[in-house]
Amino acid sequence: MLSTLTALICLQLCWSQRINTEKQNLLKPIIWAQPTTRVTKGTPVSIWCQGPQSxxxxxxxxxxxxxxxxxxxxxxxxxxxxxxxxxxxxHTAGEYTCFYQSGELQSEPSDPLVLVVTGLYDIPKLQVHPGHEVTLGENVTFFCHLVAGTSKFFLLKEGRSNHVQQRYGNSQAKFPMGPMTRAHRGTYRCFGSYSDYTWSFPSEPVTLLIPGVGNTSFAPTDPTSSLDYRVFDSTAEESGLQEDSVFWDHTTQNLIRIGLACVVLMALVWLLAEDWLNRKKAQEGINESATWEGRRRRWRVQRSLEEEQRDAISLREVKAAPGPGTI
Structure with a gap:
């Protein structure tokens, strides 16, 4: 019984340690910027960090x-x-991350958020060759030129596209593109940059058109607001994070229940096994005692028979022996 209790205590401690380890794996928070991650110099911006209700x-x-x-x-x-x-x-452009505290535990870091400051240098000039009207399957090349000179150039497509191309150059960079598909239609701008976080003013927009293909309206928009890396829906993100938190809580509770059930089941199996072994040992002891007692009884009977035989032989010898005075 002592060994059973020891085993149960060890199992409980191991399972508690596993549960504590699972609880320490907090969800990482979500980080985003409003109104955008590319912000004109002198313009305010808000960084949001979102975690669970805890x-x-x-x-x-x-x-x-x-x-x-x-x-x-x-x-x-x-x-x-x-x-x-x-x-x-x-001084505020660069990479941001956030954490949250829940009780005594700290979460994992969020995904990095890169804030870029624009409007620091001259306005670059963007051109496309052979022209802004192209045919399907044709190849084109964008040229981004900055008179003041720079080290990097970025070409971005306006709208909700996440595609950003980067090239190196002193005063000009080439951006080959093609073969043309319907997905290439749209309005493009370029930026000059000395680092990943400090960009020039945006160039004037250049719109690619494909004659014969239904071209929607490509009215130029504010590049610092429309060229975001992603569009954040705070309601959707919040509900998604809450659903993840609820799912994590339910998963943890289910794991705890399953673990406790396993512990109880293992304890029952252990007790039944120990009881069966004790019964088996007791039965073997009884059988061994019975065998030994049977051997003792046979030995006693055999010894009694041998003594009776010796007494009978001695009696016959006495009778056969001649008495006194016999010639």
Missing amino acids: ASEYQLYFRGNILALKRPESRRSRSKVNFFIPQMTL
């Missing part, structure tokens, strides 16, 4: 160093906080 504090890191701490203002908005940057400058 989050009590959020930490914002900039280029690997902690920048700000913030607690949710109310329980209703407990799942997210806003870090406001009043003016975008060279």
Whole structure:
């Protein structure tokens, strides 16, 4: 019974350690910028960090160093906080990540958020050859030129496209593209840059058209707002994160229930096995005792028979012997 209790205690401790390890794997938060990740110099921007309802504090890191701490203002908005940057400058451009605190545990870092400041240099000039009207299957080349000179160029397509091309060059860069498909239609701009975080003013827009293919309206838009890496739907993201949190909670609870059931089942199997072994040992002891007793009885009977035989032989010898005075 002592060994059974020891085994149960070990199983319980191991399972508790596993549950604690699972609880420490907190979901990473979501980070995004409003209105965009490419911000004109001097323009304000907000960085949002969102976690589960259990989050009590959020930490914002900039280029690997902690920048700000913030607690949710109310329980209703407990799942997210806003870090406001009043003016975008060279010193606020870069990579941001955020964490949240839940109890004594800290989450994993969010995916990196890169804020780019634009409007620092001259306006580059964008051209396309052989022309802005192309045919399906044709190849074209964009040329982005900056008189002041730079080290990098970026070509972006306006709208909700995530495609950003990068080329190196002193004053000009080439962006070959093709063969042309319907997906290439649209309005393009380019930027000059000395780093990934500091860009020039955007070029004038250049629109690719494919004659004979239904071209929708490609009215130029503000490139710093429409050329975002992603469009964030706060409601969808929040509900998705809450669903993930609920799913994680249910999964953890189910794992705990399954684990406890396994512990109880193993304990029952252990007790039944130990009881069966004890019964088997007791039965073997009884059988061994019975065997030994049978041997003792046979030995006693055999010994009694031998003694009776010796007594009979002695009696016959006495009778056969001549008495006194016999000649």
